[in-house]
Amino acid sequence: MRTLSITATPRTRHGWRERLQAGARGALAMLMLLSTAADAWLSALLGLPLLAPAVRRLAAVIADECRACAAGAIDADVIEDPERQVWR
Numbered sequence: 001m002r003t004l005s006i007t008a009t010p011r012t013r014h015g016w017r018e019r020l021q022a023g024a025r026g027a028l029a030m031l032m033l034l035s036t037a038a039d040a041w042l043s044a045l046l047g048l049p050l051l052a053p054a055v056r057r058l059a060a061v062i063a064d065e066c067r068a069c070a071a072g073a074i075d076a077d078v079i080e081d082p083e084r085q086v087w088r
Helices: 016-046 052-071
Strands: none
Touching: 016 052
């Protein structure tokens, strides 16, 4: 008869930062759940479209602008000139 040798791995203890981050993520998830439920209730009550998609789009545009500013990107216009064959 063969016996299996099972070694227990030591349980790693999570630091206070990991626990705090997990708690913050859970609190943020609950806040988002409650805010979307309130948005749905309010839009049904008033007959208006949902605000959450518009807020998400606005946040995405602001985040893109912040990333572009942090990277040092500049706004530029694209000029199409089909007659010019060689660009120097």
